[in-house]
Each structure stands twice: as C-alpha cells, then as structure tokens.
Amino acid sequence: MAARVPTAMGEHGGTDQGLRIISILISGLLLYGGVGWVLDRWLQTSWWLPIGLIVGVIAGIYLVIMKFGRSE
Amino acid sequence: MLSLIPLLVPMEGGGGEEHSAWPPGVHSFASRPLWPGVLPDWVNNHALQAVIAAALVIGFWLWMARGQQVVPSKKQFLGEQLYNLLRNTIARDILGHDYRKFLPYLVALFSFIFVNNLFGQFFLFMFPTFSKIGYAYGLALLTFILYNAAGISKYGFGNYLKRMTLPAGVPWPLWFLIIPLEFISNFIARPITLALRLFANLFAGHLVIMVFVVGGGMLLESGVLFYMIAGGASIIFSFAIFALELLVGALQAYIFTVLTAQYVSSAIAEEH
Numbered sequence: 292m293a294a295r296v297p298t299a300m301g302e303h304g305g306t307d308q309g310l311r312i313i314s315i316l317i318s319g320l321l322l323y324g325g326v327g328w329v330l331d332r333w334l335q336t337s338w339w340l341p342i343g344l345i346v347g348v349i350a351g352i353y354l355v356i357m358k359f360g361r362s363e
Numbered sequence: 364m365l366s367l368i369p370l371l372v373p374m375e376g377g378g379g380e381e382h383s384a385w386p387p388g389v390h391s392f393a394s395r396p397l398w399p400g401v402l403p404d405w406v407n408n409h410a411l412q413a414v415i416a417a418a419l420v421i422g423f424w425l426w427m428a429r430g431q432q433v434v435p436s437k438k439q440f441l442g443e444q445l446y447n448l449l450r451n452t453i454a455r456d457i458l459g460h461d462y463r464k465f466l467p468y469l470v471a472l473f474s475f476i477f478v479n480n481l482f483g484q485f486f487l488f489m490f491p492t493f494s495k496i497g498y499a500y501g502l503a504l505l506t507f508i509l510y511n512a513a514g515i516s517k518y519g520f521g522n523y524l525k526r527m528t529l530p531a532g533v534p535w536p537l538w539f540l541i542i543p544l545e546f547i548s549n550f551i552a553r554p555i556t557l558a559l560r561l562f563a564n565l566f567a568g569h570l571v572i573m574v575f576v577v578g579g580g581m582l583l584e585s586g587v588l589f590y591m592i593a594g595g596a597s598i599i600f601s602f603a604i605f606a607l608e609l610l611v612g613a614l615q616a617y618i619f620t621v622l623t624a625q626y627v628s629s630a631i632a633e634e635h
Contacts, residue, residue: 306618307625314552319544350540357530357541 312355319351320344385581387573392494392566412482413492420474449473457624465627468509473620476502476561480612483569484605491612494565496558503558506623514630527630557622564615568608575601
C-alpha cells in the first residue's frame with residue numbers, strides 16, 4: 292500500500308477505494324453465488340446457491356481486508 | 364439496444380417523429396440516419412455530434428497552443444489555467460511523478476466528455492452523446508486498453524496479470540477463491556461500471572429534461588387553464604433541471620477522468 296499515499300491522493304483516493312470495495316463485495320456475491328446457482332441447475336440440487344453466496348461474501352470481505360485493511 | 368426499442372415501445376410505429384413521442388422513453392434516444400440510402404445507417408446524427416465534439420476539442424486546444432509567449436496573453440492565460448487545473452488536480456495528484464505520459468489522454472478525455480455533455484444543454488443538439496451507451500462503452504474501452512497497456516509495458520504480461528489478480532499476503536489455499544474475484548473486479552467490473560456511471564447519469568438527466576420540457580409543452584398547448592398553468596411551471600422549473608444537468612455533466616466528465624487516472628495509477632503502482 293506504499294503507493295497509495297493518503298496525503299497526496301486526497302479525496303480521489305477515497306472515492307476510488309470506496310468504489311473498489313463495493314465492487315469487490317458485489318462481484319464476490321455475484322461470482323460465487325452464480326457458481327452455486329449453476330451447480331444447482333446442473334446437479335438438480337438447491338443448496339449450492341446459499342453456500343456459494345456465503346463463500347462469495349467471505350471471499351469478498353477477505354479480499355477487502357487483504358487489499359485495504361493493512362494500510363494504517 | 365436499438366433492437367430492444369420496438370419491444371419496449373410497442374405503441375410507436377417507429378417513424379421519424381420518435382423524438383416528439385409521448386411519453387419520453389428509450390425510444391426518444393434513437394438515432395436518425397443522416398442521409399438514408401446514400402450514407403450507411405451508422406452515420407447518424409449522434410455520430411456526427413460526437414465527431415463535431417472531437418473537432419471542437421482538437422480545434423480548441425490547437426488554438427490555445429498557438430502563439431505561446433513568455434508573457435501570456437489573455438487567451439493563453441485561459442488555456443493554461445484550464446490545462447493546469449486538469450494537470451494539477453487530476454494527473455499529478457493521482458499519477459505521481461510519471462504523470463506526463465498520460466496527461467494528453469486525460470486532457471483530451473475530459474474535454475471530449477465535457478463538450479459532449481454540454482451538448483445536452485446546447486440548442487443545436489439538445490442531446491448528450493453519452494446517453495447512448497455505445498459511446499460510453501467506447502470510451503471505457505479506450506481507458507481499459509490504456510491502463511492495461513501501461514501495466515503490461517511496465518511489468519510484462521505475466522507479471523502484470525499476477526499483480527492485478529493476486530494481492531500480496533494471501534496464503535495459497537485461498538488463491539483459487541481470490542484470483543477469479545480480483546480478475547472480475549479489475550478487468551470486467553471496472554470498465555463496465557466506468558461506462559455505466561457516465562451513461563446512466565446522462566441518460567436519466569436527459570430523460571428528466573424531456574419530461575419537463577416536452578410534457579410542459581404539451582400541457583401548455585392543451586387549452587385547459589389549469590393544465591396550462593402547470594405546464595408553464597414545468598417549463599420554468601426545467602431551467603433548474605438544465606442547471607443541474609450542467610453540473611452533472613461537468614462532474615461526470617471529471618469523475619470519468621479521475622477514475623481513468625486512478626486505474627492507470629493502480630496498474631503501474633510500485634507496490635501494493
């Protein structure tokens with residue numbers, strides 16, 4: 292995170308980071324929820340979608356923490 | 364988009380008078396071929412408008428760049444102020460020391476979007492070009508190519524892909540979870556949201572303007588006193604909406620440019 296110097300970036304950095312965090316969280320949900328949905332359709336089951344959604348949320352939050360949580 | 368229009372507006376025959384059709388909707392954004400039968404159909408009024416905007420931008424900056432002196436004239440002062448505004452607030456703040464390479468693109472991008480957005484309030488055109496989503500996708504594609512090319516030329520293809528899809532410090536069992544997510548967020552979600560943000564703001568703004576102006580006009584012509592008063596009020600209020608749209612147009616041009624610079628900066632960043 293050394294490249295994202297908060298003082299030099301000002302509020303632009305904040306806008307971009309906020310948008311990125313939201314997009315990561317949403318794409319996590321969509322990606323793994325989508326994988327679960329496809330598995331459900333394919334295997335004729337109904338429990339992959341919730342698992343996929345949960346995995347997606349976890350992956351999204353984890354990624355946000357890894358990318359943005361350590362800048363202090 | 365165009366093929367959806369007959370589905371969305373079944374009551375319209377799809378004639379040439381689509382712009383005055385009430386209520387305003389997606390059909391109000393349809394392009395008219397400029398010279399049907401002679402020129403191909405994609406040469407329409409909105410493509411012409413984009414070309415005019417590009418010519419205006421090129422002409423403006425060429426004119427500003429001509430006859431530079433050490434003691435600036437009023438014209439040069441104006442040009443330098445505009446250029447400095449873009450350079451200092453967008454390029455230098457975000458891109459750091461190697462901002463100079465990307466500055467021409469950023470200035471051109473901002474001017475082009477700004478002029479096209481102003482066309483939404485300009486009497487000859489009365490249509491913001493980027494409320495057609497294809498134009499917004501085109502610009503986002505340019506930005507997509509730019510930030511990936513900048514990253515690839517700096518780090519090489521494999522190394523760049525690794526940097527963009529794998530944040531530092533992720534243990535390997537989680538790679539299969541994180542890599543697709545990062546890939547989607549960096550290479551798919553970013554350009555698409557960039558385009559959609561520009562498009563949706565201008566589309567919605569233009570739609571609101573049409574409701575106020577066209578609807579107000581119809582009420583005024585209705586001949587019923589109460590309706591005519593409401594129509595007059597609607598037309599007066601439309602000027603406030605026009606002012607709001609001026610703000611939105613300038614803001615969206617700025618945001619598009621800032622985010623482009625951000626994407627380039629994150630593609631060529633030294634260390635994450």
